[in-house]
Amino acid sequence: RKEVEQDPGPFNVPEGATVAFNCTYSNSASQSFFWYRQDCRKEPKLLMSVYSSGNEDGRFTAQLNRASQYISLLIRDSKLSDSATYLCVVNMVGGSYIPTFGRGTSLIVHP
């Protein structure tokens, strides 16, 4: 079983739709969580950190469920420009830890 699992999609949604992705992780000791966005043939860029209490940034909401060991990303009012791959990243806090990336979920927003 992979440490971080994501549904690769693609998720095909119309503009204006609300879409949600989940990401499950296997290490219950994981402490830090992120969502990255990667456009085609570009480098990943941080979209948002995921805090224990959940957090929102405009149309994007991230949540953490420690009991079930998953994080989620909700995108409201989807835009064409939201089309990208969304990568889930899980890490431990401390000098010797290396982040673990999910394989990404592809989102296609169509007119």
Add this chain to the structure above:
Amino acid sequence: EADIYQTPRYLVIGTGKKITLECSQTMGHDKMYWYQQDPGMELHLIHYSYGVNSTEKGDLSSESTVSRIRTEHFPLTLESARPSHTSQYLCASSEFERQYFGPGTRLTVT
């Protein structure tokens, strides 16, 4: 925006050549990473470093080597390039578990 640079951005080279992909960051980050990514596929960690004189192999077996003589510099070397090395190579550095990626080097070995 992060200050992490990679050169060259694109490279087409013949089989058997030795190549070095450069990665530099000006943020003073101790941790640095190299990833390999084929189009539409997931990131694979091939090397990482905790700091100067520290290098480790990642999850994906790679024929490349790295060095970390200075904090800001983390070059990756292929001694003898092969067509199977054709891929995108992404360098990253991190602070407080957040990673910053360079723009990548797209390598084609003919």
